[in-house]
Amino acid sequence: MEYQALQDEIKKAMKARDNARRDILRQVHTECKAIEVNERREVTEADVDAMLKRVIKQTNETLDGSIKAGNNPERTELLTQQVAILEEYLPKQVSGDELLALIDATLAETGATTKRDMGRVMGALTKATGGNFDKAAAAAELGKRLS
Template sequence: MDKSQLLDQIKDAMRAKDKNRLSILRQVNQAMKQIEVDERRDVTEADLTAAVKKLQKVTKEEEEAIERAGAAGHEERLAMLREQGEVLKGLLPAQLEGDELRARIDAIIAGEGLSTKRDMGKVMGALTRETQGNFDKPAAAAYAGSKLS
């Protein structure tokens, strides 16, 4: 997703009068504007992904804090946070999973000549760089661990 697509989604949320979605999208847009002003450069897709992941982390932390404190009387806020999480998840690029993930791991192992369990960090690091962290991490670790002796 790029900035123009984000602005289109903001317009769509305004038309649909979806206040919660609009609020989230505006937060992401504000983060993009902050990068443009502070760093005096155009935002990239990586910047957008990083901003969404940061908001996703904050939302999840707040949701967990409310649940730990006792959700009594906070059901409405919890529902809103869960909806925010879903909106943010929809803004992220699709996660690499299944056969495609296994093929990418096999290519990394073969390409770099990795063979031992000590090379697990190299495999995961290379996979993170290639996909910018958009992959199923537990599944990747399990599969890479089974391929390395």
């Protein structure tokens, strides 16, 4: 997602009075703004995607704590909604048959045969997909295939 598109989405949420969407997108915007100020450079699409992933991770951790505490169902519902909102803006995740085909191609390309090569294969998968793949499923599949 581009930085300008993020700002436009915040404006749309404000006009629609969608407070949950507005608040979580503002949180991502604040993280991106920190890059702009601290590193004195333009925010790239990769930066916005990285911030989306980071905020999703933080929100999921807060959600887990809220679920374990179990004393505020409204907050738990809001956090669940915010995670779903953020996931809408992430690039499509590679999974299923597409992931298996990519794993096959990467194994052939790298010539990996042992579990020692797993890190190299995961790195190649990350590079090929920009990190947008189901890492747990890929690791499990590689564990089965590599001896």
